[in-house]
Amino acid sequence: MSNPTLFSLTESAMSAQLVRMNAATSNLANAGSVSTTKEEAYRPIRAVFQTALDEASGVSTVSSTQLVRSNANPIERYDPANALANEEGNVFEAPIDESAEMIEIMESARQYQNMVQALQTAKQLMLETLRSK
Amino acid sequence: MSERIFGIHGAALELRSQRMGVIASNIANAATPGYKARDVDFDKALEARLAAGQGSVPSFGEPDLLYRRAVMPSLDGNTVELGREQVAFAENALKYSASLSFVEGKVNTITRALKGE
Numbered sequence: 001m002s003n004p005t006l007f008s009l010t011e012s013a014m015s016a017q018l019v020r021m022n023a024a025t026s027n028l029a030n031a032g033s034v035s036t037t038k039e040e041a042y043r044p045i046r047a048v049f050q051t052a053l054d055e056a057s058g059v060s061t062v063s064s065t066q067l068v069r070s071n072a073n074p075i076e077r078y079d080p081a082n083a084l085a086n087e088e089g090n091v092f093e094a095p096i097d098e099s100a101e102m103i104e105i106m107e108s109a110r111q112y113q114n115m116v117q118a119l120q121t122a123k124q125l126m127l128e129t130l131r132s133k
Numbered sequence: 134m135s136e137r138i139f140g141i142h143g144a145a146l147e148l149r150s151q152r153m154g155v156i157a158s159n160i161a162n163a164a165t166p167g168y169k170a171r172d173v174d175f176d177k178a179l180e181a182r183l184a185a186g187q188g189s190v191p192s193f194g195e196p197d198l199l200y201r202r203a204v205m206p207s208l209d210g211n212t213v214e215l216g217r218e219q220v221a222f223a224e225n226a227l228k229y230s231a232s233l234s235f236v237e238g239k240v241n242t243i244t245r246a247l248k249g250e
Contacts, residue, residue: 005154006153006154006157009154009157009158009161010157010161012161013160013161013162016164017164020164048166049162049164049165049166050165051162051165051168057151057154058151058154058155058158058171058173058198059154059155059157059158060158060159060161060162060168060171061158061161062161062162062165107164108164111160111163111164111215114160114163114215114219115157115160115161118156118157118160118222119157121222121223121226122153122157122226125153125226125229125230125233128230128233129146129233132233132236132237132240
């Protein structure tokens with residue numbers, strides 16, 4: 001991206017936060033999901049943010065370059081009644097901390113709001129400048 | 134010519150606008166691991182801008198962009214503290230407004246002189 005403006009900066013930040021929020025929501029949706037084998041069990045995903053500085057204007061945009069899967073071990077639970085249980089009667093539950101995911105979503109929402117507020121202020125000032133005679 | 138009419142305010146307005154971009158970058162990167170919050174030494178930047186005179190490209194060089202010293206840097210190396218950034222942004226927006234009204238005042242003065250009211 002060449003010559004980032006305040007608008008493209010806000011756009012990139014909002015998209016990045018959206019990816020982060022979607023990742024946390026997916027984790028939350030998969031809380032409590034079980035599978036037969038350890039490998040198949042859902043592992044939480046996290047968005048990784050990366051910054052890019054434009055030397056000329058001093059503006060740093062942000063982007064979500066990749067999603068990483070946590071290497072936390074699924075929780076093995078004895079549940080022979082479950083249809084997905086293996087021969088020993090165990091199932092593997094996704095290692096998801098619901099509170100942590102909720103906090104992740106809240107933090108992301110706060111930062112999203114912050115960016116929108118900053119853009120509104122900047123836009124207001126730009127409009128005032130445009131309208132001055 | 135415009136330098137003489139607007140004095141310090143034209144340059145100040147441009148710098149305020151650029152500083153707004155820098156602080157907005159800090160707000161945007163509040164969750165980026167390893168990001169270091171940056172800001173501008175406004176006095177120095179304005180002095181340099183005025184010394185360079187008209188016709189120069191108004192932009193920040195490396196020496197003008199400084200790193201903010203964090204009160205409590207977080208574990209992932211990010212030094213953005215949202216409270217401080219919000220205050221800095223609000224302060225900058227207010228001062229932008231102030232500079233803008235000074236420029237507007239000057240323009241009004243000239244316009245009235247031209248019209249001969």
